[in-house]
Amino acid sequence: MTITSKTDTRIEAGFTIAPAAPAGPRLVRVVLPAGPDVLSLPSNFVTFVVEVPTVTSITPSRGLIGSTTAVTINGSVFGTNPTVQAGSGITVNINSASNTQISANFVVASNAPTGNHNVTVTAGGQTSNSVNFFVQVPTSLARLNHPGAPGGVGPLVVIDPSGNVVTLNGTVKATNMCGVYRNVAYDLVDQQGQHIDGTYTLTESFTDYQGSFPPGPQTQSFSFTPGALLTDIHFLGFPAPQCLGSNQNETFRQRFTITAGQGTYLLTTVVRVTIGRFSGTYRADVVIETP
């Protein structure tokens, strides 16, 4: 504490509050130095409150590795020029800040440590408590319950001699087709089984192909933006009027990789697909072999 000016009725002083100072009230009183004419009598106490920044929440509290996540940090005593720390591998760009809310972009590097990061706000030389921000790694596909696909698996649809191939969203993939298909619904989840929101590319590849149409399907890639859930459609057929023969079918395994930023992640999920006509009977089985 440094006194900058004083009169008989007023003292002006600066309090330097240490970064580690506990928040809360302090009792302050004035003590006059003893002298020949003055008795050393302390004044009554007044209260001075030490305030430090406090973070109450961060939304969202998860973000995809290799991506940028826009977050909102709520709390108090952020002042006018706060800074945010989110640990190694996360660059924080503040877009706007008020005393109670900070909007920022968390740029998560592809080599950022995964899992929980401590997020703190520093204002006026004081650092807040920390809250967790979880860096997500794509891990697997989880079946997703959907009105058109209870338990994540839609009904077997046979279009013979002709009909439309329709996704769970109602999007018509192709018209005037002949064959068989089934829709399935998935959510991309992280190492804790939680939904992943972000921009990423899903690549599916196919192995162990056996069927009527060698050498089998190709890899396909799709880009997904924040908020995405996933639907896959397994169709075997041709533009009508050509239809599948009695034993034209295929089986294969599906494997998946996710590319986010500079990183590529192989999902644990392996799906076995059996589709086509088997001795005249239509089938489209989509079984998760490895979750």
Place this chain on the structure above:
Amino acid sequence: MCQCSSLAVLILMQILIIGVVQEQPKGSGKPYDRGPMRIEQKSLTEGLADVLRAARKPGGIARIHKRGSVERKLTTLVNDPVRIAAALDTLISTEPEYKWVLENGVVNILPKKELPSLLSVQVRIFEAKNTASMHDLVAKLLASPEVKKAQVEFHLEANPLRFGFDRLNHPSTESTEEKRTLDVQCRNCTVREVLNRIVRAHGFAVWAYDEYELQETKRFQIGIVSQ
């Protein structure tokens, strides 16, 4: 003097090509965070799809798979996919039998020796309006009388159409996504030109033509491998 003029023309053409291939993409979405892209154990088709997706450019690739041939897998480092000419050079440096060309803003990787016959078939009229599905456009092209006739002529059997993943709206929310539809028209265009128009209308999709030489027959497959 004559050599200098040729050199100047070549340099000017190169500048024009780079200028064209670096134009802003039509498609929406997050641009690639610029930097090196590692392509590991991928086919040429997958490598092209990766590069074009990063650069937000439309494209296509035509490949003929000889009987008994095993597909080569690429492992390479593309310095910056957004600098697409250099990126494509890197990709095909490992597949010397292919070349890349740029036509009306669409990148094509094609065999150096001979283009698959079906891609050169001329379609008198291709017209599709308000079409939501890229696959529907391909199916419509395959159903055109010229393509059907050429299939018979070239002894080509079609593989089934392949579909794949799509974004799924959350069951509890209304879709706020704008439904995009595509209009594609082409008169007296080759099959390859129609495919290029389809991916250009999308913005940054990639078509792939694969022809497989089997024991007694040939099969082909046209698909949209990236969108």
